[in-house]
């Protein structure tokens with residue numbers, strides 16, 4: 001048999017669709033630790049057992065390998081930021097994430113659709129990971145749909161379902177937030193994009209977006225609409241506004257990318273890439289236009305009217 005190529009194997013494993021969890025514990029020094037995991041599996045009802053597989057590469061591996069208690073939070077649709085924070089952010093992950101604590105003093109993620117507080121039942125060595133088996137001491141099931149993960153990308157059952165429903169359309173509002181000579185961008189599994197949020201209707205677009213920016217640590221004034229387009233493939237209607245941030249909290253998950261380096265940024269989609277390229281060009285003369293169209297074609301209009 002041929003030696004197994006780990007990269008090819010990882011890709012094949014990635015074809016298996018999963019949910020996304022954040023696994024948390026507190027180490028002996030009292031520090032809260034956590035990592036994003038899709039290796040979560042329910043194991044047994046009697047006794048109540050579950051498992052998750054921490055990798056030996058984790059900076060928190062020793063703490064998880066020795067922990068007496070841990071918690072698993074099943075992330076909700078819309079919690080991609082939390083998943084990305086607990087997969088990649090190197091600072092204090094809990095400072096960027098709303099959380100509560102369970103009966104053992106272990107943090108869990110607020111807004112998770114389910115959470116399980118566990119006592120460590122057994123740890124089994126398994127190659128470059130360990131199998132951490134927990135006995136469920138308490139659990140809670142919340143509302144909403146779960147966040148999904150497949151082929152290296154997050155997906156959302158709600159959005160995917162609505163995409164197949166010709167009657168339904170999702171409205172997303174985003175902001176190109178300028179802060180000094182930079183733009184605040186969010187890093188997603190697909191690449192960078194301006195911060196955005198699902199809005200219930202057009203009437204609450206500005207207020208929902210403003211609250212989202214505050215929650216993301218940016219105190220910003222919203223300006224004119226800059227780009228309005230439909231993604232027919234995903235049945236999503238996007239509206240991006242220009243905005244200017246006066247302050248950005250150090251704990252913000254948004255990255256300040258210098259405007260003169262925007263052309264080097266891998267954006268999450270072609271539509272966002274071309275919008276940001278237009279923005280970088282127009283910012284030089286500060287004469288902004290308005291794009292109306294879809295992801296492929298549209299028309300450019302002279303600004304500026306406020307909505």
Ligand SMILES: Cc1cc2nc3c(=O)[nH]c(=O)nc-3n(C[C@H](O)[C@H](O)[C@H](O)COP(=O)(O)O)c2cc1C
Pocket residue numbers: 020034035036037038039040053054055056057058059060083086087088089090149
């Ligand atoms: C969707 C997703 C699922 C993941 N699942 C696991 C997992 O089951 N086990 C694991 O050890 N790492 C998993 N990771 C990677 C860890 O979250 C990541 O390596 C970790 O947070 C890095 O933490 P550190 O900087 O403290 O080492 C996953 C990452 C993502 C994005």
